[in-house]
Amino acid sequence: MEEKPNQATELLELSSGKAEHVYYWHCGYYTSRFLLGLRDQTTILGVRCSACGRVYVPPREVCGRCFKTMNEWVDLGTEGTIYAFTVVKLPYVDPNTGLPIKVPRTDIYVQFDGADTRLMHWLDEGDETKIKVGARVKAVFKKERRGTIHDIEYFTQV
Amino acid sequence: MDNVAIIGVAQTKYEKGKTKNYAELVYEVSRMALDDAGLELADIDNVVTTTNDFYDGRTIACMAIAEAAGSYGRDATNVEGDGTLSAFYGLMRTLSDVYGTTLVTTHCKVSEGAPRKIFNQMFDPIYDRRLGMDAISSSALQARAYMDRYGITQEQCARVSVKNHGNARNNPYAHVPLDITVEDVMKSPVLADPIKRLDVAPVSDGACAIILAKEDRVKNGRRKPVWVKGVAHCTDAYRLGERDLSRAGALEEAARKAYAMAGVKDPSKEIDVAEVYDAFSYMELLWYEGLGFCGAGESGRLIDSGVTGMAGALPVNPSGGVLSAHAVQVAGLARIAECVLQLRGEAGRRQVPGAKLALAHGITGICAQTHCVWVLSDTPAKEV
Amino acid sequence: MAKRTAIVGVGQTNHTSKRRDVNGQELINEAVKRALADAGLTLRDIDAFVIGNMDHFEGINCVDGWSIDGSGAYMKPIMKVTTGGSTGGTLGSSAYYHVASGLFDVVMAIGWEKNSESDTQAAISTCADPILERDFFGGAIGPNAAEYAMYMKQYGASQEDAAMVAVRDHNNALNNPYAHLRKFITVEEVMNSPMLCYPIKLLDSCPRSDGACAVIYASEDRAPKIAPRPAWIHATAVSHDYVYFGDYDWEAMPTLEATASRVYKRAGITNPLKDIDVMELYLPFSTCGVVWMEHMWVCERGESPKLIRKGVFNMEGELPVNPSGGVLSTNPIGATALIRIGEAALQVMGKADDRQVPNVRTAMATAFGSCYWFEATILRSTMS
Numbered sequence: 001m002e003e004k005p006n007q008a009t010e011l012l013e014l015s016s017g018k019a020e021h022v023y024y025w026h027c028g029y030y031t032s033r034f035l036l037g038l039r040d041q042t043t044i045l046g047v048r049c050s051a052c053g054r055v056y057v058p059p060r061e062v063c064g065r066c067f068k069t070m071n072e073w074v075d076l077g078t079e080g081t082i083y084a085f086t087v088v089k090l091p092y093v094d095p096n097t098g099l100p101i102k103v104p105r106t107d108i109y110v111q112f113d114g115a116d117t118r119l120m121h122w123l124d125e126g127d128e129t130k131i132k133v134g135a136r137v138k139a140v141f142k143k144e145r146r147g148t149i150h151d152i153e154y155f156t157q158v
Numbered sequence: 159m160d161n162v163a164i165i166g167v168a169q170t171k172y173e174k175g176k177t178k179n180y181a182e183l184v185y186e187v188s189r190m191a192l193d194d195a196g197l198e199l200a201d202i203d204n205v206v207t208t209t210n211d212f213y214d215g216r217t218i219a220c221m222a223i224a225e226a227a228g229s230y231g232r233d234a235t236n237v238e239g240d241g242t243l244s245a246f247y248g249l250m251r252t253l254s255d256v257y258g259t260t261l262v263t264t265h266c267k268v269s270e271g272a273p274r275k276i277f278n279q280m281f282d283p284i285y286d287r288r289l290g291m292d293a294i295s296s297s298a299l300q301a302r303a304y305m306d307r308y309g310i311t312q313e314q315c316a317r318v319s320v321k322n323h324g325n326a327r328n329n330p331y332a333h334v335p336l337d338i339t340v341e342d343v344m345k346s347p348v349l350a351d352p353i354k355r356l357d358v359a360p361v362s363d364g365a366c367a368i369i370l371a372k373e374d375r376v377k378n379g380r381r382k383p384v385w386v387k388g389v390a391h392c393t394d395a396y397r398l399g400e401r402d403l404s405r406a407g408a409l410e411e412a413a414r415k416a417y418a419m420a421g422v423k424d425p426s427k428e429i430d431v432a433e434v435y436d437a438f439s440y441m442e443l444l445w446y447e448g449l450g451f452c453g454a455g456e457s458g459r460l461i462d463s464g465v466t467g468m469a470g471a472l473p474v475n476p477s478g479g480v481l482s483a484h485a486v487q488v489a490g491l492a493r494i495a496e497c498v499l500q501l502r503g504e505a506g507r508r509q510v511p512g513a514k515l516a517l518a519h520g521i522t523g524i525c526a527q528t529h530c531v532w533v534l535s536d537t538p539a540k541e542v
Numbered sequence: 543m544a545k546r547t548a549i550v551g552v553g554q555t556n557h558t559s560k561r562r563d564v565n566g567q568e569l570i571n572e573a574v575k576r577a578l579a580d581a582g583l584t585l586r587d588i589d590a591f592v593i594g595n596m597d598h599f600e601g602i603n604c605v606d607g608w609s610i611d612g613s614g615a616y617m618k619p620i621m622k623v624t625t626g627g628s629t630g631g632t633l634g635s636s637a638y639y640h641v642a643s644g645l646f647d648v649v650m651a652i653g654w655e656k657n658s659e660s661d662t663q664a665a666i667s668t669c670a671d672p673i674l675e676r677d678f679f680g681g682a683i684g685p686n687a688a689e690y691a692m693y694m695k696q697y698g699a700s701q702e703d704a705a706m707v708a709v710r711d712h713n714n715a716l717n718n719p720y721a722h723l724r725k726f727i728t729v730e731e732v733m734n735s736p737m738l739c740y741p742i743k744l745l746d747s748c749p750r751s752d753g754a755c756a757v758i759y760a761s762e763d764r765a766p767k768i769a770p771r772p773a774w775i776h777a778t779a780v781s782h783d784y785v786y787f788g789d790y791d792w793e794a795m796p797t798l799e800a801t802a803s804r805v806y807k808r809a810g811i812t813n814p815l816k817d818i819d820v821m822e823l824y825l826p827f828s829t830c831g832v833v834w835m836e837h838m839w840v841c842e843r844g845e846s847p848k849l850i851r852k853g854v855f856n857m858e859g860e861l862p863v864n865p866s867g868g869v870l871s872t873n874p875i876g877a878t879a880l881i882r883i884g885e886a887a888l889q890v891m892g893k894a895d896d897r898q899v900p901n902v903r904t905a906m907a908t909a910f911g912s913c914y915w916f917e918a919t920i921l922r923s924t925m926s
Contacts (some may be wrong), residue, residue: 022272026178028178058674062225062226085738088738107684109688117788120788221785225783235635239606253643524608528607
């Protein structure tokens with residue numbers, strides 16, 4: 001720190017206040033169809049690139065590798081394997097509520113059979129000794145579904 | 159500067175509340191720009207995207223568009239600011255000996271967020287931000303300072319709005335084409351005196367992309383290449399209290415440099431068509447002066463004379479300008495894309511006949527703190 | 543004409559956890575003044591500026607314009623580039639291409655962050671797709687924790703191997719007066735520090751810092767006159783291929799491998815372990831210092847722990863890594879990767895004082911951020 005002449009007698013700090021800045025994200029056709037799959041069919045949809053054959057989940061319009069529009073929808077079902085997991089113990093701030101998250105919380109990547117990319121979600125197990133990479137997991141859907149990623153309550157080990 | 163051409167351009171139609179997400183908009187224009195240039199993605203050496211975390215509503219928004227902008231397998235980078243600046247960075251990369259072609263994309267879905275609050279976040283958090291300053295109130299201060307100093311009238315500003323909304327009727331991409339009169343503008347609700355509803359650009363969503371290529375990578379395609387003759391940008395003081403709001407000093411400096419690069423001596427005579435960033439009607443008048451289209455305080459007479467109308471000697475904003483479509487970070491790149499169409503002779507009903515030298519202009523920041531000026535030509539510079 | 547480009551000056555703040563005595567502009571100004579002093583230049587010598595940070599960490603939109611009072615870019619060209627954690631690498635590349643294009647002779651890159659002004663983890667968690675991934679994204683730490691858990695399983699590496707990387711970087715920081723955390727630590731202390739996200743512990747992790755860094759780039763016409771031994775940029779490369787975190791293949795680390803391959807090819811490096819004298823790597827967690835060495839082709843898959851145990855990457859080893867103490871000791875995010883470039887340049891220029899590696903001819907700096915966005919720079923003591 002540099003010495004400054006005539007310094008203030010006190011260093012102040014101001015908060016930006018509680019004003020919220022709400023966004024309305026348009027899901028577009030691909031994400032909408034995926035979310036409708038959760039809400040109405042309780043299944044996980046992917047999309048296949050007709051050029052290279054890769055199956056993407058979450059689905060999106062363009063295959064980055066081939067730069068081609070994808071249109072071939074694939075029903076991936078509700079079961080997959082744990083590709084990776086982490087048990088979060090740091091109660092950082094939930095971006096939705098501004099409150100600390102409940103820990104431990106297990107974040108996982110689910111590898112669906114027949115997909116080339118993975119979906120992020122939660123696992124209902126907070127003890128890392130009981131979780132294995134490669135274990136089979138199954139989506140548990142909520143009864144009341146609204147077309148969000150939380151229509152899946154969590155994944156559970158089969 | 160070595161010769162670099164713009165060989166492909168694409169824009170979406172500008173609308174409020176587009177249903178595609180912004181990655182899908184970027185893919186749409188990237189694909190169309192490649193088609194326009196007659197290229198495959200494999201011909202693109204690197205990519206420059208444009209994002210703004212505030213408008214995009216997420217941190218590191220450039221993540222979301224990697225695939226859509228064709229970044230897979232090639233160098234990519236990201237600018238935050240007006241599309242004219244991304245294009246300028248794209249030009250630099252094209253001029254280096256590393257890349258020969260550059261795809262530049264920009265998108266903005268202004269309708270997804272809260273644009274007044276987002277603009278407010280440009281202000282100093284300790285001072286002006288807390289006073290609730292936003293784009294309209296701060297621009298009204300600028301308009302007042304400028305109009306008062308030179309006796310520019312509200313009717314003269316209204317004439318810009320009438321001209322540009324009218325021109326927009328010839329532009330299929332425009333968001334707000336209108337057949338209005340000066341009286342309509344004068345009667346529209348006052349938002350922040352002297353700015354009225356019809357003096358203000360709309361809230362638009364959209365995307366734009368261009369492709370730059372070094373001379374040796376310009377193929378004889380179906381499109382005429384448009385050559386970059388001069389580019390410069392310049393930034394004024396941050397705090398409005400430090401600026402002479404009645405003058406566009408940073409624009410004067412950027413224009414001076416761009417004209418020097420392009421060998422333009424008398425812009426009002428040499429430039430055939432200009433596309434400028436008119437977020438408010440008064441801005442177009444203030445930019446005339448900054449760009450040297452007329453002397454200080456003479457813009458009112460210039461708009462009255464019809465010189466900048468479609469039938470005039472120097473048509474400004476044949477596309478309808480930003481007053482007719484304002485997808486913020488897209489707006490400057492759209493000015494470049496429109497100039498390219500003009501110089502190719504492909505601007506349809508908004509074509510300025512025989513346009514050979516065009517000027518595109520972008521701004522960013524509070525009261526246009528930063529200006530970027532592009533001079534484009536239908537012919538490359540001669541070998542020196 | 544494209545120009546060869548070198549770094550001629552580096553300045554940084556004394557990084558710390560919270561700078562209540564300065565605002566952001568004043569923080570930037572400290573780094574700017576130090577970079578100018580290091581190069582023996584004045585603000586008048588700077589032709590253009592590039593600046594970057596993470597928007598949502600301080601909540602200031604358009605920091606390019608906001609920065610003027612600190613950056614000194616008044617009535618000069620300044621633009622903002624940003625790519626998340628890799629912003630500093632993007633800044634360095636941007637300043638490089640400003641000069642390499644032949645359009646600017648002397649350009650300053652400025653990276654900064656005041657992490658203390660907001661909740662870093664909350665701000666970073668909004669980088670994942672807001673509709674599909676945000677709520678499952680355990681901050682920046684989650685994917686890296688998962689990566690090392692898999693690596694240990696596959697190659698029989700241990701948490702102690704990572705702890706040795708933490709010890710190396712933290713203890714190197716004792717030689718760096720600018721580093722934020724300067725405390726001698728042992729492997730045992732790392733192992734006993736609180737578990738944050740298995741298998742990453744507190745002392746395996748980077749801190750959040752307030753700090754700024756400024757680096758001055760100059761063209762071949764100017765660099766030799768400014769610095770007796772400039773650090774010449776021989777190559778930059780970047781790879782950013784992915785949109786969703788779930789897309790990434792951590793076993794293959796494709797973007798790190800692509801970045802390393804590209805930058806080595808452009809700089810004519812065939813054996814990084816032998817050809818490179820020092821590396822300043824963006825390692826946000828000690829575990830990355832184990833795994834990523836292999837994806838940068840420094841050694842074969844699974845061999846990194848062996849090299850770490852042998853001390854190959856220590857100060858007196860064959861390829862010293864992070865003499866500055868790296869990201870584990872200092873992390874003002876928007877500046878972090880630019881500090882890597884600045885520190886690599888100081889090593890080449892022979893100005894790294896107590897942390898100097900003897901006879902550095904070739905140095906490498908990397909950046910990491912967003913959805914596995916990697917960027918790399920190769921610097922040399924000779925122009926060609």
